[in-house]
Amino acid sequence: MRFQRYLTGVAIAALLAGSAVAQTAPQQPAAAGTLNPAAEQAPPAAPAPAPQFQMADGVLATVNDSVITGFDLSQRMLLLIAMTQVQPTPENIPAIQQEALNALIDERLQLQELANYEDLKVTDEEVNQEIAAMAQEVGATPEAYLSYLEAGGIRPQTLREQVRTQIGWQQLVGGRFQGRARVSKGAVDAALRQLSEAATKKQYLIGEVYIEASRVGGQQAAMNGAAQLVQQMVQGAPFQAVAQQFSAAPSASRGGDAGWVVAGTVNPILQAAMDQLEVGQLSRPIAVEGGVYIIYMRDKRDGAAASLVQLKQVMIEMPETATEAEVAAAAQRLEALRPQLTCDTMLQRATSEQGLLGADLGEADVQNLTPQFQQVARSAAVGTISTPVRTPLGLHLVAVCGRRAGGVEAPDPRAVENQLFRQNLANLARRYMRDLRADALIEYRQ
Structure with missing residues (x-):
């Protein structure tokens, strides 16, 4: 709950301050409009009147036996x-309504599943502690926190x-x-x-928001909602x-934080958009198969100037004047030997056979290698072991x-393991929810 609590706090803090919270990046010429710079701290303002919705009375949907x-x-x-x-407008009310309904359906399914585990009970004290922590992070008491929501038409019981x-x-x-969800050493390596x-x-x-077309009524609805x-x-x-509440991407639980994305590893459509965005810019809606993305460019960096490799070799000495037949015979011998070699065994193997030379070339910058070795x-x-490479x-x-x-701090194995664990757990949780939805009887009332 910790990160979600922080995100909730960000939004509520802005409400209590009476001003909008900006994205944390430099202001740049906009791809979709420049993100607003952080407003000066303002005295608390009176809450805006609760938006009025023309909602139908009575039951709108049933989720198994829950209404x-x-x-x-x-x-x-x-x-x-x-x-x-x-802010609710005539254009975005349908998207807000659909997202709220999806969240309620998921919550009803979660409650029904939790009821199967009698020993798993969340106490009032746990709820109070969480709400108190949410309030503390925005510098408010729990009473003030809930009172502010209530002034906007939200019952405290809804949040609880x-x-x-x-x-x-x-x-x-x-x-x-x-x-x-545990991660193997091989996966970490x-x-x-x-x-x-x-x-x-x-x-x-990057930050990302992904609007899944199937959840909002089709691709056009996803485009309209994203806009x-x-x-x-x-x-x-x-x-x-916004990402936490509206995004269907796995990063939604982290507020849309997709971390560092490597060039060439994403959908070409997204790659093209990222290439055009400057730091601090927000993309226009980007249509992909199955939905629509919004990308927020938090930062960029070029690759490290130096790429360092550790090399070992086995070779057959041969002058440049060697005949084609001699080269072919040497190549045939090395090809026969290659499947038997590993980084750990190749030097020992080279010293045990006549006519072979082995060497540990150590670590070197790729740019400083001979052209034949650079490739x-x-x-x-x-x-892996290369095919035979000819040099003078x-x-x-x-x-x-x-x-x-070169020059880049090595990633922390424990941090990588924790990140992989969280990803595995999130994927299992999403699969769990998909199964619950697939098995549920969900009916909508007009």
């Missing part, structure tokens, strides 16, 4: 607006119910899937290798809070035994 009423939906819409600072369900659901997911290799490429620190969100964020709605060093995966000195098998970016 969602028009009052439930209007309360959740008011809370969604308060948390995101997205949502907090209670979120605490219980996180406890259930954590307890049920913690073992399955692979991620560390990928990070080291990616450090030489251009990278983008409204862009407009609201340009006018001051905090990106993180292998840049393209070969760590731990002879014929070589080159092993890439390590790669890292």
Whole structure:
């Protein structure tokens, strides 16, 4: 709950201050309109009147044996607006309503699933502690915090119910899937290798909002909703809070924080948009298959200037004047030997066979290698052995035994492991929710 609590606090702090919270990036010429700079701290202002919704009375939907009423939906819409600072307009009310209804359906399914675990009970004290922590982070007492929401038409019980369900659901997911979400050493090592290799490429620190078409009524509805969100964020709605409430991307729980994205690893349509955005800019809606993205460019960095590789080799000495037949025979011998070699065994093997020379070339900048070795060093995966490489000195098998970016701090293995664990847990939780929805009887009343 900690990060979500912070995001909620950001939005409510802005409400209590009577001013919009800006995105934390330099102001730049806009791709979709410049994000507003942070407003000066203002004295607390009176809350805006609660928006009026023309909601149908009675039951709007049933989720198995649980009902969602028009009052439930209007309360959740008011809370969604308060948390995101997205101002209701005739154009965006349908999107807010749909998002609030989806959230209520998920919450009803979560409550029904929690009821199957009698030993998992969230106490009033746990709820009070969470709300107190939310209030403390914006410099308010719990009473003032809830009173402000109530002045905007939101019952305190609405927030308490949502907090209670979120605490219980996180406890259930954590307890049920913690073992399955654990990360193997091999997965951590692979991620560390990928990070080291990616450090030489251009990278983008982005925030993302993904509107899934199937959840909002189709691709055009997703485009319209995304356009409204862009407009609201340009006018001051905090990106993180909007992402948390509206985004269907895995990063939604982190306020849309997608971290550093490596050039060439994303959808080409998104890549093109990221190339055009300057730091501090918000993209226009970007249509992709299945939905629409909004990208916020938080930072950019070029790849490290130096790419360092650890190389070992086995070679057959051969002058430049060697005949084609001699080169072919040497190549055939090395090709037969290659499947038997690894970075750990190749030097020992070279010393045990006549006519072979082995050498540990150590760590070197790729740019300082001979042209014949540069291609292998840049393209070969760590731990692989090249095909025979011809140089003026002879014929070589080159092993890439390590790669890292020069001048870049090595990633912390524990931090990488924790990140992978959180990703695994989030993926398992989403799959859990999809299964609950697939098995549920959900009926909508007109």
